[in-house]
Amino acid sequence: MSIKLENLNYTYSPGNAYEKHALKNVNLEIPHGQFVGIIGHTGSGKSTLIQHLNGLMKATSGALYYDGKNIYDEGYDMKALRSQVGLVFQYPEHQLFEVDVLTDVCFGPKNQGLSEEECLKRAKEALELVEFPEKYYHQSPFELSGGQKRRAAIAGVLAMKPKVLVLDEPTAGLDPKGRDDILDQIERLHKETGMTVILVSHSMEDIARYVERIIVMNHGEKLFDGMPKEVFAHYKELEQVGLAAPQVTYMMHDLKAQGMDVRTDVTTIEEAADEIMRCFHD
Amino acid sequence: MIRDITIGQYYPAKSSIHRLDPRVKIVCTLLFLISLFVQNSILGYAIATVFLAVVIKVSKVPLKFIVRGLKAIVILLMFTVVMNLFLTKGGEEIFGFWIFHISEQGLRTSVFMAVRLIYLIMGSSLMTFTTTPNSLTDGIESLLHPLNRFHVPVHEVAMMMSIALRFIPILLEETDKIMKAQIARGADLESGNIIQKTKAMVPILVPLFVSAFRRANDLAMAMEARCYCGGEGRTKMKPLIYKNRDYMAYTVTVVYLVLIIGIGRFVPFKLWIF
Numbered sequence: 001m002s003i004k005l006e007n008l009n010y011t012y013s014p015g016n017a018y019e020k021h022a023l024k025n026v027n028l029e030i031p032h033g034q035f036v037g038i039i040g041h042t043g044s045g046k047s048t049l050i051q052h053l054n055g056l057m058k059a060t061s062g063a064l065y066y067d068g069k070n071i072y073d074e075g076y077d078m079k080a081l082r083s084q085v086g087l088v089f090q091y092p093e094h095q096l097f098e099v100d101v102l103t104d105v106c107f108g109p110k111n112q113g114l115s116e117e118e119c120l121k122r123a124k125e126a127l128e129l130v131e132f133p134e135k136y137y138h139q140s141p142f143e144l145s146g147g148q149k150r151r152a153a154i155a156g157v158l159a160m161k162p163k164v165l166v167l168d169e170p171t172a173g174l175d176p177k178g179r180d181d182i183l184d185q186i187e188r189l190h191k192e193t194g195m196t197v198i199l200v201s202h203s204m205e206d207i208a209r210y211v212e213r214i215i216v217m218n219h220g221e222k223l224f225d226g227m228p229k230e231v232f233a234h235y236k237e238l239e240q241v242g243l244a245a246p247q248v249t250y251m252m253h254d255l256k257a258q259g260m261d262v263r264t265d266v267t268t269i270e271e272a273a274d275e276i277m278r279c280f281h282d
Numbered sequence: 283m284i285r286d287i288t289i290g291q292y293y294p295a296k297s298s299i300h301r302l303d304p305r306v307k308i309v310c311t312l313l314f315l316i317s318l319f320v321q322n323s324i325l326g327y328a329i330a331t332v333f334l335a336v337v338i339k340v341s342k343v344p345l346k347f348i349v350r351g352l353k354a355i356v357i358l359l360m361f362t363v364v365m366n367l368f369l370t371k372g373g374e375e376i377f378g379f380w381i382f383h384i385s386e387q388g389l390r391t392s393v394f395m396a397v398r399l400i401y402l403i404m405g406s407s408l409m410t411f412t413t414t415p416n417s418l419t420d421g422i423e424s425l426l427h428p429l430n431r432f433h434v435p436v437h438e439v440a441m442m443m444s445i446a447l448r449f450i451p452i453l454l455e456e457t458d459k460i461m462k463a464q465i466a467r468g469a470d471l472e473s474g475n476i477i478q479k480t481k482a483m484v485p486i487l488v489p490l491f492v493s494a495f496r497r498a499n500d501l502a503m504a505m506e507a508r509c510y511c512g513g514e515g516r517t518k519m520k521p522l523i524y525k526n527r528d529y530m531a532y533t534v535t536v537v538y539l540v541l542i543i544g545i546g547r548f549v550p551f552k553l554w555i556f
C-alpha cells in the first residue's frame with residue numbers, strides 16, 4: 001500500500017501568461033501505516049502535491065506508483081484508487097449538499113456501489129469515528145456549527161474506508177479547541193485503524209506532536225524529509241523559508257547556549273519538561 | 283481544466299494598448315466594428331487587416347490566444363458561410379451540381395461575411411484581453427454617465443457588472459474545487475445518460491449555490507460596513523483622465539475610419555470577383 005513519487009513535476013496553465021511550475025522533481029516514498037505531515041508556506045505546492053496522490057491531478061511529467069503500479073499507465077482503475085486514497089480538501093464543509101448529515105456521509109459509499117444498509121452502516125461507523133453527536137444525524141448539514149460541519153465532511157471521506165487518508169489543512173479556520181479536538185481525533189484514527197495518514201499544514205506547532213515524519217515543501221520542491229527532530233535541527237533554514245520550529249526547540253537551544261546540558265532534539269512541551277527535570281536531577 | 287476558458291479574459295502584459303484609457307478602447311473597438319460594416323471591398327478589408335494586425339502586434343497578446351476565442355463561433359461561422367454560399371444569387375454561376383449552385387455573388391458575400399465575423403470577434407476579444415474587467419466597467423460607467431439625466435442608475439448597473447465580473451473567476455475556481463472534492467468521494471460526472479448526468483450535477487450545484495449566496499452575503503455586509511450607499515457623491519480613487527496617448531489613439535482610429543470608408547467605398551478596385 002505504499003505510495004511512491006518519482007520525479008514528479010506539475011505546471012499550471014503551461015504556455016500561458018499564468019504559467020506556474022508548482023511541483024519540481026518531487027521524489028517521495030510513503031510506506032503503509034505511516035503518519036506523515038506535509039508542511040510548507042502558503043503557495044509552496046502542498047495542495048497541488050496531495051491532489052496527485054489520488055489521481056485528481058495528472059503530473060506533467062514523472063511517475064506515481066501506488067502499490068507498485070504506475071497510476072498513469074493506460075487502463076489504470078482511477079475509481080478504485082480514489083476509494084483507496086481518501087482526500088479531505090481544505091474547508092471540506094463546503095462540499096456538503098444533502099438534506100441531512102447521514103445521507104451526505106452515505107454519498108461516498110453509495111458511489112462505491114454498496115447496498116443501502118451497508119452505506120448506512122459505514123456512514124454511522126464513520127460518524128462515530130469522528131465523534132459526531134448522534135442527535136444531529138438527521139439535521140441539515142447547513143445548520144451545524146463550523147467544527148461539526150468539518151467532522152461530518154471528514155466522515156464523508158472516512159465512510160469510503162480508504163487505506164490512506166489525506167487531509168489538507170484540516171484545522172484551517174477552527175478555534176484552538178476545535179483544532180486540538182480534530183487533531184487528537186485524527187491521531188486516534190491512525191492508531192485504531194492503522195491507516196496511512198497524510199496531514200497537510202502550514203503550522204509546525206500543529207503537527208509536531210502528532211506525526212512520525214515531516215516533509216517540508218518550499219517553492220514546489222521538497223526541502224527536508226525526516227523525523228520531526230531531524231527536521232527541527234534545521235530550525236535556522238526553516239526560518240528562512242517562512243516556517244518556524246516549535247517553540248520548545250528554540251527554548252532548548254537557548255538553554256543549551258546558557259550552559260545547561262539539555263538535549264535539543266525534543267519536539268513537545270512534555271518531552272522538554274522531562275528533559276529539563278532530568279538535568280536538574282543529575 | 284475549467285480555468286482554460288479564454289473568451290472575455292484578461293491577458294496581462296505591458297503594452298501601449300494595455301495602458302490606454304478604457305474609454306478609448308471601448309470607443310475605438312466600436313469604431314473598428316463599424317468600419318467593418320460600412321464598406322464591402324477587398325481594399326477596405328486589406329486596410330482593416332493591416333490595422334488589426336498592427337494593433338495585435340503592439341498589444342503583445344499572442345495571436346494564438348485571440349484565435350482561440352474564435353472557437354466559440356465556429357458553428358455560427360460555418361452556418362453563415364454555407365448559407366450565403368448557396369443561397370445568394372447574382373452574377374455568373376461558378377459551380378453547379380444537382381441542387382447546389384454557387385454564384386459569383388454568393389462566393390463574394392460568404393467570403394466577406396466570414397472575414398467580417400472573424401474580425402469582429404478578434405477585435406472585441408482584443409479589447410477584453412487588454413483591459414481588466416474592472417477598468418472596462420469603469421470605462422462603461424463613464425461613457426454612459428450622461429444617461430444619468432434620464433434617471434438610468436448608471437453607477438449601480440456598473441457596480442453590479444463589476445461585481446459579477448469579479449465573481450466569475452472565483453465561482454469557476456469554486457466549481458473546480460467542489461467538482462474535485464466530489465470526484466474524490468467517488469462521484470461519476472461523465473458516464474451515464476442525460477438524466478443520470480443531470481442528477482450527478484446536484485452534488486456540485488448545491489454547494490456552489492450555497493457558496494455563491496454566502497459570498498454575496500459577505501460582500502454586501504462588507505460594503506455596508508464601509509458605508510457604501512450607491513453612486514451619489516461618490517468619487518473615484520483612480521479617476522479616468524485622458525492622456526496624450528489616448529488622444530493619439532483616437533486620432534489614429536479616426537484616420538483609419540476615414541481611410542477605410544474613403545478607399546473602400548470610392549476606389550473601384552476589383553480582384554476577379556472580389
Ligand SMILES: Nc1ncnc2c1ncn2[C@@H]1O[C@H](COP(=O)(O)OP(=O)(O)O)[C@@H](O)[C@H]1O
Nearest residue numbers: 012020022040041042043044045046047048049
Ligand atoms: N488552479 C491554479 N492555477 C494556477 N496556479 C495555481 C492554481 N492553484 C495553485 N496555483 C499556484 O501553484 C502554487 C502552489 O499552490 P498550492 O499547491 O495551492 O499551495 P499550498 O497548498 O502549499 O498553499 C501557488 O503558487 C499557486 O499560486
Ligand SMILES: [Mg+2]
Nearest residue numbers: 046047090168
Ligand atoms: Mg493549500
